[in-house]
Amino acid sequence: MDSEKRWTFVLLDTLLMAAGFGTLTFMGVAKPDIIRHFGISSDAYELQHIAYVFGLFVAFLIGHTKLYEGSFKRSVGIAISWAAIPQMLIPFTGNWNVVVFLRFIQGFVVGLVPLFSTQIARYFVSERPFAKGIILSGIFWGGVFGSISARYMLGRVPWKESFLITGIIMYIVYAIWFALTEDFEIRHKKASEGGIxxxxxxxxxxxxxxxxxxxxxxxxxxxxxxxxxxxxxxxxxxxxxxxxxxxxxxxxxxxxxxxxxxxxxxxxxxxxxxxxxxxxxxxxxxxxxxxxxxxxxxxxxxxxxxxxxxxxxxxxxxxxxxxxxxxxxxxxxxxxxxxxxxxxxxxxxxxxxxxxxxxxxxxxxxxxxxxxxxxxxxxxxxxxxxxxxxxxxxxxxxxxx
Structure with a gap:
């Protein structure tokens, strides 16, 4: 594979990381609207963040199941869906406890990180750290630009509609990524199958x-x-x-x-x-x-x-x-x-x-x-x-x- 194509994959991964993590910043920016809508205290609001962070941990347990075996593109689609689907469901949820659970599910989006690590291992050797550094930076670029765009959008669009729009944006970026990247099979060889x-x-x-x-x-x-x-x-x-x-x-x-x-x-x-x-x-x-x-x-x-x-x-x-x-x-x-x-x-x-x-x-x-x-x-x-x-x-x- 030529070098230009490999680095195109890296940039596409970075874009998807930014979309997946950046849109999640809307929860923080929309805090006043959400507290007012659900009639909760500031302390109760923080439960969603605790749930999200704990979801980041649980996400790696899921990685040991058959969920992420098979098509790499399909696995990435599952990972981005953990963020996108709850993002679109939150505005239509009437119970705050359900929102907290959906935020827990959104933490599973971090599964993108090990999936992209497996991908770049196929295309790079000495360049792996550089490629991975660019991809991981997408998390933080997403946070910066997501916060800026959230302030702009929430000043013009009601918070419910903004959540729906950002969920759709994740899938639009995923569709672009899907069309331009190369698929391969992921298989976890277990110890019972002669693995380690x-x-x-x-x-x-x-x-x-x-x-x-x-x-x-x-x-x-x-x-x-x-x-x-x-x-x-x-x-x-x-x-x-x-x-x-x-x-x-x-x-x-x-x-x-x-x-x-x-x-x-x-x-x-x-x-x-x-x-x-x-x-x-x-x-x-x-x-x-x-x-x-x-x-x-x-x-x-x-x-x-x-x-x-x-x-x-x-x-x-x-x-x-x-x-x-x-x-x-x-x-x-x-x-x-x-x-x-x-x-x-x-x-x-x-x-x-x-x-x-x-x-x-x-x-x-x-x-x-x-x-x-x-x-x-x-x-x-x-x-x-x-x-x-x-x-x-x-x-x-x-x-x-």
Missing amino acids: NIWKLPFTWVLGFTFFPALWVIFTIIGFSSKLGYDAGWTKDQVSTLSTLLSISKALWSIGFGYLGYLLSKKNTTPRGLFNAIVKVMITAYLVALIGMIIYSYGMLSRSYSIVLASVVLVGALQGTGPAFWTSAPATYPETVVARANFALGLISNSANAVAPTVTEVLSRYSEGLALAELSLMPVVGIVTLLIVSRMRLPVEEFKE
């Missing part, structure tokens, strides 16, 4: 936890920053600017560290060489983020908006671990279990989603400094875990494929 039981490999668990600290902070810091910002007396525009800058930072770091991964990977394309490049990229990203978290913590404790605003540019480097992590499975596992390994690694790492915001909130009730110290410690945990996994034997070496 990836859950019994210590390597799987340690590698999965290398990304856990990054997600711990990524899925906590935006909401935590908003809480501390409002407590400090910052305006809504200031808090919004902080969130937007962090999203842009994560998108740019995703691409930048992805490119760094490519530069390091092309020097040695053996499994061990590719994995060493992955480890180096993730450690570098954690080091930059550690500096950012220290500055961020100081700024929050001193209530300095300018310091916090500057710090999130560095904190966003946490997302730079993503492109490397999501290309680790094809570099380290035999080809027959790469798809299954992607979902397993995603499940382990995304377990942070289920507990991180709650733990941080509980700690902050005792002391803001304690909560900030916990978040700042996470990059250190990530670096230590990476040093451990770098000394382990790769599955592809162990099973000599």
Whole structure:
């Protein structure tokens, strides 16, 4: 396959990621309308976000079922439907508890991430981190542009119609993606069929936890920053600017560290060489983020908006671990279990989603400094875990494929 066609697939994946995640920002922008429509409190409204984040975790359990076997295009269609169908149903739902459940279902859209990892493993070797970095940036570009378009649309169109329109937009983008991408078969070879039981490999668990600290902070810091910002007396525009800058930072770091991964990977394309490049990229990203978290913590404790605003540019480097992590499975596992390994690694790492915001909130009730110290410690945990996994034997070496 020619290079132009492969990179076209990457751009199409990025567009679909942006559509799938960007339209979900309408829930946050439409908060006043939704609270008024359902007659709920602000605390009750937050239940939908908790449900959505927990759905991001459960999504990787689904990846081990036969649902994502067979046609790659069909599997992507299922993943995008988890977001699109609930998006169109929410306006017609009269019960808030049902909305919370639909938001839980929308979290399953994250299944796009391991599916696209399996795809790019077919077309790239040393370029995998760069390709994956571009694709993952779509999540954050979607958040930025989705938020902007939501404010524009909701100022002109009632919130119910806007939800319906954005659900349709997801399917329009999927139709374009479907028409221009190439299909292939996904098959999860199980241990009973002569495959490898990836859950019994210590390597799987340690590698999965290398990304856990990054997600711990990524899925906590935006909401935590908003809480501390409002407590400090910052305006809504200031808090919004902080969130937007962090999203842009994560998108740019995703691409930048992805490119760094490519530069390091092309020097040695053996499994061990590719994995060493992955480890180096993730450690570098954690080091930059550690500096950012220290500055961020100081700024929050001193209530300095300018310091916090500057710090999130560095904190966003946490997302730079993503492109490397999501290309680790094809570099380290035999080809027959790469798809299954992607979902397993995603499940382990995304377990942070289920507990991180709650733990941080509980700690902050005792002391803001304690909560900030916990978040700042996470990059250190990530670096230590990476040093451990770098000394382990790769599955592809162990099973000599």
